[in-house]
């Protein structure tokens with residue numbers, strides 16, 4: 460079950476999806492038991508941005524028939540807060556740490572890369588490119604040319620492996636993945652949430668979520684995630700971290716068979732925090 464992800468030795472192919480497992484809170488509840496039976500072979504932080512963000516106004520979550528729509532809005536302490544408060548705790552986890560970052564332009568991403576470069580506790584960077592372009596309103600990672608430009612200007616600012624977390628909200632994810640590969644990505648991860656709208660039942664035409672629109676995740680997006688994994692794995696030779704509605708070892712197996720090297724568990728961990736451990740054990744049984 461051991462895997463090499465861009466030179467990082469992992470004990471098995473199951474990690475977490477960014478923003479879906481609050482390991483600091485979980486440690487407070489489960490104490491040492493969490494570390495001895497740690498469910499993930501690497502831990503991915505929630506997205507951090509250069510400046511602190513409060514996130515979107517509530518309500519932030521809407522349950523759907525088969526998953527949820529979130530409009531959390533990336534609340535985080537910002538780079539300085541992450542380095543001071545979160546990193547010391549995250550770096551004591553028993554697995555390699557992948558820090559997820561997002562910037563709204565190359566300058567911000569470059570500053571984040573440079574600031575993390577000296578942090579030996581961080582094994583790799585995951586770059587979330589689902590940030591809206593302030594001019595076009597489209598995700599910056601939705602256009603292959605724009606993504607190439609971004610990576611071209613920031614890639615040299617870090618020697619750490621860079622995993623580009625692709626946005627699924629694009630016309631052709633394979634083209635975007637190819638652009639990431641050509642511009643220096645070491646791996647790609649997919650899928651992030653799909654843009655979605657939750658209607659307020661008591662206010663016709665109005666949004667339920669405080670942020671207006673949100674992102675759909677969970678089993679509802681699994682078939683889309685699988686389709687995008689198949690498309691990306693035929694387009695690039697980079698390692699692929701696949702996610703999107705993975706709830707069982709059988710689901711995980713399908714993503715690995717579709718070309719993923721690693722799979723991540725996201726929304727399902729909210730329903731049952733033991734899911735990732737069950738998937739890891741289930742994959743052994745299936746192999």
Ligand SMILES: Cc1cc2nc3c(=O)[nH]c(=O)nc-3n(C[C@H](O)[C@H](O)[C@H](O)COP(=O)(O)O)c2cc1C
Nearest residue numbers: 476477478506529587650651676677703704725726
């Ligand atoms: C509540 C919530 C918060 C999330 N926060 C982040 C985040 O901070 N950064 C990120 O790149 N993805 C974030 N995601 C996306 C997940 O990492 C994952 O890509 C997506 O949910 C699909 O996987 P899943 O269906 O297994 O949840 C978030 C998803 C959820 C549901």
